Amino acid sequence: MKRGKGMKFVGDSRISAEKTSYYPKDYSEYPGRTEAFWPNFLLKEWLAGSVFLVGFLTLTLAHPSPLEGMADPTNASYIPLPDWYFLFLYELLKYEFASGDFILIGILGIPGLAFGALLLAPFLDNGPGRKPRQRPIAVSMMLLALASVVWLTYESASAVDWESRAEANKPIPESDVTIDVDHPGYAVYEASCMSCHGGELEGSAAAPSLIGIEYSAEEIADIAVNGLGAMPAGLFTGSDEELQQLAEFIVSVNESAE
Incomplete structure (x- = not known):
């Protein structure tokens, strides 16, 4: 037997002789399950973002957002509207159970429960799986919230004559007419x-x-x-x-x- 064979030398008995690596394994050790961040993953993210950006810009050019007129405190006939991403809350306040005597339910109760449920969803359904069928509670709550927002936004937007509002609220060009104040x-x-x-x-x-x-x-x-x-x-x-x-x-x- 050679000298030192099978022997381990440590300076402190509290330190494990087995060296543990704290670095994750390279992505190549998991074929088919992961990929390199650069350039593979990042390129896919850029492509997805570019498609969304081009689609969004095309939509804004094809259907410009109607601009409202200048604020006029003397105009009592003007009906203000929130921005499109708040229309679903605006529509909610039209229902009897969320308006009038129950206005606090509409502005605090229902939105508070909805957003509170979304915050609790990860804790209510904390299984290890990441597939939708393995997270039934979180997925169901998210789909219900998404369907509610889309439906309320559609109902609110369809009740507004956007073309008439846009036409009535076009910027007023400077007038070059002559006003005869002595008339x-x-x-x-x-x-x-x-x-x-x-x-x-x-x-x-x-x-x-x-x-x-x-x-x-x-x-x-x-x-x-x-x-x-x-x-x-x-x-x-x-x-x-x-x-x-x-x-x-x-x-x-x-x-x-x-």
């Missing part, structure tokens, strides 16, 4: 119409622009008294003379814009 109809316009149609007849979120219309003075006078479209009747309460002055003023402004 007798200007004072009537200022008292009766300016709050909705703007100081230069440019319109607002509450009322359309009066620039570029093709109505005669008689037609304008009739609309001022009887209304048209979203404009109700009876808004103008002045005399017949003032009504005629108002109509002639609006016609003169449009003539100056031609």
